[in-house]
Structure formats: structure tokens, C-alpha cells
Amino acid sequence: MKRCGWLMVALVPFVLFGGCGPKPGTPDTGGKKKLTVCMLPKKKGVPYFTSCAQGAEEAAKELGNVELIYDGPTDGAAEKSASMIEKWTLQGVDVIAVSPNDPEVVSPAMRKAREKGIKVITWDADGATDAREFFVNQATAQEIGYGLVDTMAKDLGGAEPEGEVAIITATLTAANQNAWIKFMKERMAKYPKMKLVALQPSSEDQKLAFQVAQDLMKAHPNLKGIFGISSVAFPGAAEAVKQAGKSGKVLVTGLATPNDMKAYVKDGTVKSVILWNTPDLGYLTVRVAHDLATGALKPGATSIQVGRLGEKKIEGDNVLLGKLLVFTKENIDQYDF
């Protein structure tokens, strides 16, 4: 028995050695010839970011000399994002593209990466402006806020769209959503008969959004429209309207990926879904990262050539993806993300 135990301990390192042999296709992060671009989503494994990653992969393949690492915390914890940035800094990668889920937590790590000579950009959401060189911006808050209200107005129909509407947001402190709400309110002045009767949080929880939508319909029997302005508030609200049998009577619109909303668009609960082209966002991010690393893109540039997307405008240090997409019954089947 004694000998057997010793043998096991002695064997352990060899077992590990055997199991850890270099595998074909694993990223060689120390390589000099290829540019290593690390792309960090807020949360890995959610449809929105996975669809961004598709476009990023496409750009990396097209460019040929980009080794793309797409990784992020599966639980969306900001401190894990920071740890990943720190790890990439130690590995000496070329570019880190971050979608910060909490700028305060992630920015120190981003600054440290920049001190080590690594190019840092943000995408999808911005961080502290001194912690990155460019922000790949999918849409300005104004475009989104105005777009939401205009779409609702169009869906309600008529020369003067009329009715009570409500907003279901993520949390009352979510920075993105609050900026959109500000512009939504501004735009509603254009439609005097559209009346905002409620603004409710749903804390990024689809079940809660479902309940909130049910309560709103009870509290406001004349409700004509609901804005679900987070990717979970929107399907939650749509499901509530559908189950209440009010499809078509209470219109729901908001931001979500088309695949999440296809069923509701087809049964008429939702007339329009608004979002940017997420694969294009990933594609643009990798292109910007590449050009920044090669020196083709310098601070102060006013435009950038990005492969199949053509020329994109740069305002200050914001690279703009431009144009929101509106998905309706007619076109939603053309998109798969």
C-alpha cells in the first residue's frame, strides 16, 4: 500500500505533463508577427455579445494577421473583467478592446495596460476617457432616444399619434438607459398627444419586467404603448402583453436582438424592434483595434476605412457605427443574431 501511494504522487506530475501538451490551434500570445487583439464583453455567453463576437471573428479572418481572443466573465462580474485585463497586460498583447460593465472598477486596469504600451479601446459602452484611445460607439444616446419615440409614434399611426405610454428600464441608475430616457422625453415634445404615464425599473430581470408590465396594464387601462429599453425588459414586457391577450392593442417596442423578438414580431405583439447591427459592431471594433496597432489610425483622425462597411465617421475620439436598424415583420428574417 505504501508503495502504491508514493507511486500515485510520483505519477501525478507526469499525468499533468501529458495532458498539457501544446495543442494545435491554441493562441500563441507571445507571437511577434501576429497582432493579438483581446475583446472583452460585459458578459460572455449572452446572445447580444455572442452576435458581436461573430462580426469580430469575421474581421479577424479577413485581416489575416489578427489573433482574436474573445473572453469575458461568464457571470458579468466587473472585478473579473479587471483581472482579465491585468492578465492580458502581463502577457503583453497588442490591443485590448473593453466593454466596461463598471468603468470605476475596470479603468485602473485599463490605465495600467496603457502605461505598458498596450493600445486600449472601448466598445459597446464607454469607460473613463483617459483610460482608452477610442470608443467604438454603436449609436449616440440621442439617436437611440429619438429613434425609440419616433418608432412608437409610427407604430401608433396617424398624423398625430395619440395614447398613454410607459417606459420599463433596467435600473434607475443605469447610465446608458438614463441618457436614452432623457432624449426620449425631449423627443416626446414633438408628439403632444403621446403621454408618458409611468417609468418603472426592472433591474435586468425578465421575470420582473413581465410583472411590471402586467401591473402597468392594470394601473393604466388606456395604456397604448410600452417601451422596454433593456434587452430583457423588452421580451418580458412583450410576453406580458401577449399573455394578457392585448397583442396589437398595447404596442411594445424597445431594444433587443432580432432573434429574441422574432416570435413577438410575427404574432403582432411587437411591430418594430430597434437595435444596431451587432455583428457590424464587433467587426468595426476589431478593424479599429487593428488599424490602431499598425499605426494606420491616429488620434485626431476624422474617418476610417473599414472593409465591407466602407468609410465610418470619427467624432472626437468616438468611432461611429451609425444608423440604427429597425426590424419589422418584413425584414426580421434577414437577420440572424
Add this chain to the structure above:
Amino acid sequence: MKALFRRYPHEWILVGLLTGLLLAAWRLDPPFVSVGTQAELSTHIWEMALLTVPMTLIIITAGIDLSVGATMALCAVVLGMTFERGTPVAVASLLAILTGLACGFLNGVFVAKVRVHPLIVTLATMSAYRGIAEGLSLAKPVSGFPASFAFIGRGEWHGISVPGLIVALAMLAAWVVLNRSVLGRFLFAIGHNETASRFSGVPVDRIKLLLYSLAGTSAGLAAVMFVSRRNTAKADIATGMELDVVTAVVLGGASLFGGRGRIVGTLLGVLLIHETREYVSWRWQNDELILVVIGALLIVSVLVNTLLTRRQAVS
């Protein structure tokens, strides 16, 4: 040597695994094993390492505390909110640690006095404390702590990492208690047979109250370390921390049925989990894979351990 191995078979397995891992890493990715890299990566582990100390003691008494992560979050929120309202950061930190003490004490009261199973009690307080933290802070993060505050979470004292020193002292204290004190013998006695311990005059309830209070206080201290290191206090920190901590302790050879556990084993468990996680992340850049590997590691270690102890019992 053979006697040493027979006394500590589990510890040797962990040492073997750890050496194997580091050797493999050294052969495949030399920069990973460098002192600079290891020092930088070690900052990710201190809070978890600190919490394994009281958890080891609790698990030896056949208890468990699942609320440590939530307690940490609540303490961080208390720290952040009191600081935001003008309290000096040192006082705010003290308040955070006291909050941890209160949380742990409450767990202790339910476990020791009301005699509810610790799994149920701390499962309940896990969600309650997290809820209070979310509710108080409305999920709003607080930052902007003074630079001097970073000393606790990131600082160095004569070239030694301050949080590392805190953890080392905690582990040393726990080692002394477990191996050189009457209290330590009592812990094992409670874990082996609580009823018999009671009849033998072991102050079971007081010890339990002490242990859970200690876990809460440690969570408070861990929260201070975390906030100091990341310069942010918010309600969603340390989510899932309790499972990491329990995993490290069990990997370290402690038995969830009580009566068995060593602080050295826990230390090795922490190191093994830490190095495995960092190396998998370093080489394969895949967050999902880490979860799978840690799970596999736990199962293999427990299997080997069971196999060894069973054979020893037979031979």
C-alpha cells in the same frame, strides 16, 4: 518520509498536483511562472484565502457558512455608503467590519441557540444579506476612496504584500488554535460527535457562536481589502464567493461531515485552485473552461482521497 506521507496523504497529493501544474506551466509558458507574474496574479486571491480560514474551522465542526459572499457585499456597501456621507475611511472600514461581526453573530444565534441546520440558516441569510446590500445601495457603486486607503488591499510593508500578510497571520493563528489549543480539540470533538461533546461539557453553543461571528468578521475584513484594492464598493461583489471558499476547503481535505480538516491542506487547496484558474485562463483564454476544470479537480481530489483513506483503513 514514509511516515510523513502516511500521516498526510492528502496534502502530498495536493503538493504533487501543484508541482505538476507549475512544472507544466514552466515548460509551456515560462513567463507565467515568473516572480513578477505570480506576484501580480496573487492579488486576485487574498479575499478568498482569508475566508477559507474561518470556513475550515466551521467545516471541521460539521457546519458550513454559505453567507460569507453576501456578508462581504453588505459590508462593502456599508463601507461605501458611510464613506460617501463623510465618514473618514478608517471609521467606515471599522463600521464595515462590525457589520460583518453582526451578520456572523446573527448566523451563530440561529445555528447555536435556535439550532437550525447551518446550511438552512446561511442559505437564508445569504439571500437576505445580499438583498439588504442591493436595497440599501440601489446597486449604485461608490468609488473615489483616498489613495492611502489602497494600502490595505494592494500595499506593501517591507516588500511584503499587506493583504498577503493579513492572510498569513490568520492562517498561522488558525493553525495554532487547531493544533496547539484545547479549543482546537473541542472543534474536532464537535465535528465527530456533537451530542457526546455536549455531554462531556464542551461549550458547543458558545464555540459555534464564536465561529460564525469570526466568519462574519473575516468577511468584513475581506470586504475592506476588496474595496481598497478595486477602489469600488457595490452590492454585487463576491457573488459565488462562498462556493469558491467551500471548494478550496474541501479540496484541502476537510470533510463536510466534520471532524477532519487541516489548515495546511486548506492553504494548498487555495493555492491549487488559484494556480489552476490563472493558468487555464492564461493559456486557453476561456472563462467557461475554468469552471469545468475546477469542478473536475474537486471530484478527482475527493475521489483519490476517499480511495486512499479506505485502503488505509483496510490495510
